[in-house]
Amino acid sequence: MIRHKEVLRSRFLCTPLVKMWATLSVLLVILPKIINSDPAVDFYKKVINENVAKVENYKLPKNNAEFINGSQATEIKDFGGYDFIIIGAGSAGSVLATRLSENENFKILLLEAGGDENDFSTIPSMWVNLQMSNINWGYLTTPQKNCCLGMKNRQCLEPRGKAIGGSSTINAIAYVRGNPEDYNKWDRLGNPGWSYKEVLPYFLKSENSQVDGDPGFHGKGGLWNIQYSLPPSELFSNFLQANKELGLEALDYNGYRQIGASKSQTNIKRGKRQSTGTAFLSYARERRNLNVITKTLVTEIIIDKKYKTAEGVVFIKDDQKFRANANLEVIVSAGAINSPQLLMLSGIGPKEHLEGIGIDLIADLPVGKNLLEHPMFPGLAFRTNYTVFAESLNEQIKSFLKGKGPLSTAVEAVAFMAGPDNIPSIEYIFMPQTGTPSAFDMFNFNQELENTYLAKINSTTDFNIFVVLLHQKSKGEIRLKSKDPIDFPEIDLNLFEKQEDVDTLIEGINFVIKLTKAQAFQDINATLIDIPICQEYEKYSKSFWNCAIRHMSMTMYHPCGTTAMGPNSTTAVVDNQLRVYGIEKLRVVDAGVMPSTVSGHLNAPTIMIAEKISDVIKATYN
Numbered sequence: 001m002i003r004h005k006e007v008l009r010s011r012f013l014c015t016p017l018v019k020m021w022a023t024l025s026v027l028l029v030i031l032p033k034i035i036n037s038d039p040a041v042d043f044y045k046k047v048i049n050e051n052v053a054k055v056e057n058y059k060l061p062k063n064n065a066e067f068i069n070g071s072q073a074t075e076i077k078d079f080g081g082y083d084f085i086i087i088g089a090g091s092a093g094s095v096l097a098t099r100l101s102e103n104e105n106f107k108i109l110l111l112e113a114g115g116d117e118n119d120f121s122t123i124p125s126m127w128v129n130l131q132m133s134n135i136n137w138g139y140l141t142t143p144q145k146n147c148c149l150g151m152k153n154r155q156c157l158e159p160r161g162k163a164i165g166g167s168s169t170i171n172a173i174a175y176v177r178g179n180p181e182d183y184n185k186w187d188r189l190g191n192p193g194w195s196y197k198e199v200l201p202y203f204l205k206s207e208n209s210q211v212d213g214d215p216g217f218h219g220k221g222g223l224w225n226i227q228y229s230l231p232p233s234e235l236f237s238n239f240l241q242a243n244k245e246l247g248l249e250a251l252d253y254n255g256y257r258q259i260g261a262s263k264s265q266t267n268i269k270r271g272k273r274q275s276t277g278t279a280f281l282s283y284a285r286e287r288r289n290l291n292v293i294t295k296t297l298v299t300e301i302i303i304d305k306k307y308k309t310a311e312g313v314v315f316i317k318d319d320q321k322f323r324a325n326a327n328l329e330v331i332v333s334a335g336a337i338n339s340p341q342l343l344m345l346s347g348i349g350p351k352e353h354l355e356g357i358g359i360d361l362i363a364d365l366p367v368g369k370n371l372l373e374h375p376m377f378p379g380l381a382f383r384t385n386y387t388v389f390a391e392s393l394n395e396q397i398k399s400f401l402k403g404k405g406p407l408s409t410a411v412e413a414v415a416f417m418a419g420p421d422n423i424p425s426i427e428y429i430f431m432p433q434t435g436t437p438s439a440f441d442m443f444n445f446n447q448e449l450e451n452t453y454l455a456k457i458n459s460t461t462d463f464n465i466f467v468v469l470l471h472q473k474s475k476g477e478i479r480l481k482s483k484d485p486i487d488f489p490e491i492d493l494n495l496f497e498k499q500e501d502v503d504t505l506i507e508g509i510n511f512v513i514k515l516t517k518a519q520a521f522q523d524i525n526a527t528l529i530d531i532p533i534c535q536e537y538e539k540y541s542k543s544f545w546n547c548a549i550r551h552m553s554m555t556m557y558h559p560c561g562t563t564a565m566g567p568n569s570t571t572a573v574v575d576n577q578l579r580v581y582g583i584e585k586l587r588v589v590d591a592g593v594m595p596s597t598v599s600g601h602l603n604a605p606t607i608m609i610a611e612k613i614s615d616v617i618k619a620t621y622n
């Protein structure tokens with residue numbers, strides 16, 4: 001406006017043409033405000049409405065059918081040679097490709113099954129909707145015996161990102177590293193170099209932190225922006241205050257201490273998602289020594305059987321088959337589900353299983369074993385007498401364009417309950433009411449749970465607290481369904497095989513219920529919403545919770561451990577530099593290498609792993 005005033009005051013004021021121009025430009029600025037149409041708002045409104053509508057009818061795929069024609073091609077075309085071939089542009093792969101391509105002498109090929117990120121995936125609050133789209137691989141677990149009993153066909157969901165950025169493109173953007181002792185344990189398990197003191201610099205390296213956290217624990221000037229989503233929800237202070245009443249102070253959970261409660265530190269920049277594609281790879285993608293190919297399924301790592309050396313990969317692109325050769329290394333960063341699948345398809349895995357499937361064994365390693373997750377109980381919803389005021393979508397988009405508001409938020413607050421040795425045993429996650437109907441139907445709950453439970457939840461009055469088991473004792477497994485790379489792998493979660501895991505989760509549930517009895521929550525009359533299952537047990541008895549947990553629990557989508565790092569190849573797949581035992585020129589770098597899981601969320605640790613190994617690789621070949 002000021003500019004136009006200046007124009008009007010100018011000495012050209014009298015010429016009719018200028019007068020007309022001035023009036024016109026004033027109108028151009030004012031008019032859209034009068035008819036209330038801001039092109040940017042309209043754009044995002046269209047993006048959100050179109051994509052949310054698609055979710056309704058989306059059917060999860062059953063296999064990799066989009067690559068089926070290519071898999072039947074008989075000719076394998078030569079794609080040339082590279083120093084490094086990285087499989088998967090996810091959290092780890094995007095960071096590796098960015099760091100390795102800093103060395104101009106390295107020629108790098110990065111192969112990604114999915115396509116690019118899109119405008120919808122940059123909106124943090126849409127993370128749940130992304131699971132019902134083609135940027136999720138769309139995995140379901142095998143029908144389960146001890147868990148997921150209340151899910152359709154007893155199958156839990158196990159979403160995985162299928163796009164540049166991988167799972168960091170569909171995740172809930174919480175930045176939670178875990179406890180120093182988690183990493184000290186990796187070191188103690190026989191993995192020198194992975195103690196907290198040694199990995200902390202790599203956490204700091206990636207970070208551009210806007211969080212006013214504990215000094216020495218946060219990086220500035222890195223590629224990856226970390227900040228709080230703002231403003232806090234209306235009930236955030238109730239959550240903090242209730243914790244305080246129980247002796248859990250507000251703190252920086254990525255700092256000195258972890259047992260306490262806090263607003264969650266998130267991967268956003270100006271309100272938009274900071275996937276590893278956006279934060280890292282976008283800087284490297286134009287480099288001439290890096291070739292990024294999307295919509296490409298790697299189906300095999302080519303291994304010389306005599307010399308046990310990785311030579312290259314076979315992949316499908318545009319209905320054709322190609323072979324690329326690796327001069328220095330093949331690096332598998334396909335994630336904790338797909339990396340074991342690809343290794344097994346290539347002859348690296350448990351002898352009996354591969355022979356049973358009809359795959360020639362090259363290395364007998366415990367690939368796919370030791371699957372760890374973070375089991376999560378989503379059944380604690382509370383009715384309040386506080387009704388949240390939900391802004392219109394237009395208003396929400398306006399805030400989003402200013403970098404704040406509900407569209408820029410996914411997880412409001414996290415807190416940790418102490419377990420043995422002061423390592424947290426339970427995390428509880430505060431999900432306040434949003435005022436817009438929640439996407440909770442994506443739990444895969446069966447019809448009964450949907451009708452009797454989900455239907456009761458009111459998004460303007462009810463909040464959830466998710467209870468997470470951080471260190472499960474039960475282990476699952478990834479196996480192959482067949483030797484056909486078009487088939488999905490089999491994911492057997494096997495949660496709660498060990499009763500101890502259920503018992504710890506019950507402690508967490510009881511703690512959270514106690515939390516909601518604190519004054520700060522009683523002020524809004526927080527009351528547990530009835531869970532109408534397991535009626536044969538006395539309500540809220542131990543056996544009731546045991547039953548409810550086995551029916552309703554899902555996971556945080558944190559699979560790891562399936563290509564574990566360790567000193568002994570009877571129980572581990574890679575050594576402490578993430579080199580596959582018994583095979584030259586082959587590394588696995590992703591969440592699968594974690595030998596034990598962390599008291600946090602897996603994205604930041606996975607990125608730390610990629611940062612650290614990038615330095616190891618650079619030092620090796622310099």
Ligand SMILES: Cc1cc2nc3c(=O)[nH]c(=O)nc-3n(C[C@H](O)[C@H](O)[C@H](O)COP(=O)(O)OP(=O)(O)OC[C@H]3O[C@@H](n4cnc5c(N)ncnc54)[C@H](O)[C@@H]3O)c2cc1C
Pocket residue numbers: 087088089090091092093111112113114131159160161162163164165166167168170171172173174175176296297298299333334335336338339342411556557558559589590591592601602603604606
């Ligand atoms: C819905 C959801 C919510 C989550 N929320 C959080 C959170 O809030 N905070 C947090 O810290 N963590 C969260 N996580 C977990 C975290 O995002 C993952 O642990 C992390 O991204 C894993 O990184 P990765 O590199 O191991 O695998 P990924 O990021 O999954 O990368 C693997 C990549 O390889 C590609 N690929 C796989 N197979 C092939 C093949 N054969 N050929 C070519 N390409 C292939 C995939 O398409 C993918 O891009 C969440 C995960 C999900 C799914």
Ligand SMILES: *[C@@H]1O[C@H](CO)[C@@H](O)[C@H](O)[C@H]1NC(C)=O
Pocket residue numbers: 065066067068069
């Ligand atoms: C495979 O090829 C057939 C015949 O050309 C075509 O009709 C079909 O759509 C293709 N399938 C895929 C998944 O591309």
Ligand SMILES: *[C@@H]1O[C@H](CO)[C@@H](O)[C@H](O)[C@H]1NC(C)=O
Pocket residue numbers: 387458459460461
């Ligand atoms: C949800 O709660 C609000 C506030 O009490 C009420 O106005 C609304 O009708 C409720 N919605 C449903 C679907 O029950």
Ligand SMILES: *[C@@H]1O[C@H](CO)[C@@H](O)[C@H](O)[C@H]1NC(C)=O
Pocket residue numbers: 383385525527
């Ligand atoms: C508190 O919640 C209970 C259970 O929903 C309800 O019966 C009661 O009327 C509420 N009290 C107030 C003061 O809102």
Ligand SMILES: *[C@@H]1O[C@H](CO)[C@@H](O)[C@H](O)[C@H]1NC(C)=O
Pocket residue numbers: 385386522523524525526
């Ligand atoms: C909500 O319920 C509490 C009692 O639990 C009561 O003290 C408070 O006044 C109620 N608030 C409203 C807005 O009704």
Ligand SMILES: *[C@@H]1O[C@H](CO)[C@@H](O)[C@H](O)[C@H]1NC(C)=O
Pocket residue numbers: 568569570
């Ligand atoms: C690895 O573990 C196996 C089984 O526990 C044991 O027999 C073997 O000696 C170990 N090897 C090394 C090198 O420690």
